[in-house]
Structure formats: C-alpha cells, structure tokens
Amino acid sequence: MTRPDALFSRVAYIGCGLINGSLARAMTAAGAVEHQVAFARTQATRDRVRELGIVDSVADAPAAAVRGADLVVIGTPVSAYGDVAAAIAPALQPGAIVTDVGSVKTAVIRAVAPHLPAGVHFVPGHPIAGTEQSGPDAGFADLFQSRWCVLTPSPATDAAAVAMVRRMWEAVGMHVDEMDAEHHDRVLAITSHVPHLIAFSIVGTVTLLEEHLQTEVMKYAAGGFRDFTRIAASDPQMWRDIFLGNKDAVLEMVARATEDLAGLQRLIRHEDGDALIKLITRTREVRQGVIAFEQD
C-alpha cells in the first residue's frame, strides 16, 4: 500500500521493546510510514512481535532488517549499539538515516558513529518517555504524546536528515529540542539517571533489612516508598548501560546529591527546624515549575 503522505517508505527497528514497540504502533496510527520491519535479538521476541502485528515484517538479522530502509531506529540496550552498528553498516543504503532512542548520548555516538559508512546520516535521539515496563507487549501508541524528545546531532550532521527525524517524533506527538550530546547527558543525569540510582539504592537498602521488617515495609509502602519501588522496577540491563554510559555526569551529580543529603542530616541532628521548613518550602516551588511546564 502506497501512502503518498508517509514520511518514510521503509522504517527498520533494531530492537522492539517498550520504546521501539510503541514507536511502531504510533507510526502506524499516524500513517507516517509505508512499511515497517523489526529485528529482535531473541526468537521469542521476534515471534511475539509477529503475533502482536505491530510491524509489517520481522527480520531474523539486523542487516536483513535495514536493507532498503530509509530510516533505521536503534532501540536495543546501549551496550549493544557497537555490535548493532557494525552489523548493519554494510547493508545500509546511501542516504539512509540512522537514529536511536537511547537515554545516554555521548557514549552512543562513540559506539555507533565510527561504524557508519559515508553518505549515511546519524541523528542521535532520546524520546523522554517510558514506563517501568519493558518488552514489546508493554508498548502503546500514545506513549510519546506531549513528551519531549531531544536530538543531539553534531554540527556537521545533514540538516535535512535532522529535520526528517524531528518530523517523525512530531508525527507521534512529541515536542522536539536539539542540544549537544554532553549537555543532554548532564541534564538527564539530574532528571532521570540520579533519581533512578537513588531509587535503586534505597529499595536495595530495604532488601538488606531483617525479613520481618521487609514484610512490614512492603505492607506500609503507601507512605512514599511505593513511588521508589515503581521507579526501581525498571529494566536492569538498560539501567546498567545508562549508569556506565553516563558515568562521569552521574558520579558528579550523585556527589552533589550526597553532599546535600549530609547537610540535611545535620539539620535534623541539630534540630534546625527553621532551615528544614525553608528547604521544604523551596522544593515545593520546583513542583510548581514542573507542573507549569506540563501545562504548556
């Protein structure tokens, strides 16, 4: 079927989990693509993607998936990007655009760019959307609606290719920003990576408590801990890759957070109630800022 208004004639997804699985559904809903093909690493996932019918065809190898594609979306865990890029490079057609959905960007560029042939355009991207679920079943077409996507092309990247990737994310409902990869990694360390790290850490602390206390903690989790367990239920491999892939920015921000937490401990130890009130009043204002941005 030919769609004269489709942005792309053939889109290849390498990896078909929460993000790529949602993107394929959203692209279909938007009528933005003529043919979609997905590759997944395991036979079980490939079978499941076929059953779900979220793409037009499923390939058994990365190179087979990207052959003839005008857009390739890499959506595997970041630690696999180097191997993926090496595998698809020989099969990419001249003028093809390669993008990705990874949560870190400098490490991704280091892993992918050296493999890509001349005439292929690499536009690194990060749709800031997700749930704590993973796998193709977890995807849904509305995932990206009104969320932000950050593209981190280098100054040398073909402008038309960047514009096409931008149009794709806009077609599935996202607002799109561009910034350099280092800046992206620093901002995301604060908004996402360190909050996740802290959630993993505090939930991990609970796993070290005596067993009867653990049971009670789960029972009375409604008091705040529950939110941490939701954040800490995210995909282990993905998050290992993010922490190692954004090591410097994450360690810098954790150090700041730890200093500030120590300051807060001191306020409690010395019972400085006024300073506690001041801090909590200030954090309330940040919440107002977040809500204001969401209403925009």
Added chain:
Amino acid sequence: MTRPDALFSRVAYIGCGLINGSLARAMTAAGAVEHQVAFARTQATRDRVRELGIVDSVADAPAAAVRGADLVVIGTPVSAYGDVAAAIAPALQPGAIVTDVGSVKTAVIRAVAPHLPAGVHFVPGHPIAGTEQSGPDAGFADLFQSRWCVLTPSPATDAAAVAMVRRMWEAVGMHVDEMDAEHHDRVLAITSHVPHLIAFSIVGTVTLLEEHLQTEVMKYAAGGFRDFTRIAASDPQMWRDIFLGNKDAVLEMVARATEDLAGLQRLIRHEDGDALIKLITRTREVRQGVIAFEQD
C-alpha cells in the same frame, strides 16, 4: 438526628486539614457519627470548614470543641500536640477517647499523655494515607479506602477504647494493625520518612543549580525526577515535625541509605556491570512484593 447504629455520638476534630477533613467526610458517608465538631487554628480555615460543610459545627477554641465529645481526633502538626493536649485536658469528659493521626508515635505519646486526666483513654493512631496536598479543601471521603492504619496503644490502654478506634478506621475502609510505638517509628522511617527526606534533598539539589539548567530539569522532568517533585511538594511544617519527632530512627536509616548509595557509586566508578544488574534485579522483586500486598 439520632443514628442508633452510629459508633460515636459526638466526634471532635482538632485541626481540620487533609486527614481530619477526609475523616469527617468519610465518617458522614459511613453514618458512623451523630454530631461532628471541628476546631482549626486560624479563622480563615474555620470559615472555610464552615463553608465546605464537612462537619456539623465549628468551634473557636479546642476546649469548646471537645466538651461532651466521646471521641477526640487530634490532626494538627505534631509540634502543636503538647499545647493541644494541655488546652483540651480540662474539658474532656470522663471516659472520652483521644486519638490522633500523626506520622510519628513515640514523640506524640511523650507530648500528649502527661496532660490527659485519669479516666480519659489515649489511643495513638496513624492512618497511612495521604496526598501531597494539604488543607480542608484537599480532603475526600475515599482517602482511607483499603489503606493501612497503625494503632500504637500502650499495654495499659483500655481494650474497649482501642477496639472503638479500630472500628472507626474500619468504618472508613482501613485495615488496622497494632504495634508498639518504637517499632512503628522505625518502620515508618523506612517506608515514608527517609523516602521523603531523600526527595526533599534531591529536589533541593536542583534548586542550587544554575538557572538555565533548572529550567531544563523542569522541562525534562518526565524521566523520573517528576516523581520526586511530587513527593517533595508535601507540607513543610508537617515534615519538619516528622523529621524532628522521629530523629533517631530517621538518622539511623539515612546513614544506612547513604552507605548503600556510596557502594553503588563505587560499582559505577569501577564499572562493575554484573553487580549493578544484580542489585537492580533485586529491587524489581521488592516492587513485586509491594504489588502483592496491594492485591491482598
């Protein structure tokens, strides 16, 4: 109006914010009380409670509110409990039950018990329910549905009084547990107080960043930080009182959490991917535990 099946003939609320305001609504919905009266510290809140019509009458002084009440529910910030207890003590009728809704329990018992006359029964309680909102407008009748309430009576407390408070919380939909106050404070330090402290801390860290970076953090908050800002939007005075009122347990748990966070930093610095995967896999299981408890 006489309700033959009502648990209490006259319930007095000292403080009428999120929790007491919700309880008054829920008690009406359950038909569990004949007359409800509320006292609030400011004229503005008293006027608002009258406008909302969530109680039958509003008193201008704590003593006037509790006169003739068979149940008194203290729901002010914990730091006011001592003054409240001193103010209501002379007006309490013999046999009256006094309970509270505070998030810390040993500090509450220390503040209230010495003021109460013989023949008045004190049953400290903590309904583990809430939102980040505060004030009488934020209350709603369903707040307590299927949540847990912990009562922390001393072994000497009149069993019939404890049973009445239990029946009240059950009437508004809660599951009720009993434990000693020290144990409550230790469990809640983990499930609620330290998660809040960490959320206040990390959101506070953001308020110390350069301004342009702060704006970006709010913009891209969807990645995880957003959940922290919601937790950190809670009432400043209430949380100051909790941290100072449960100082020892909070400091002990923060120390554990900080140690574990340092361990996690080391794993990232030394790029121990396997250990990271192991930790995150373990935290996923805690999430399953929390969900299992909620489905019970």
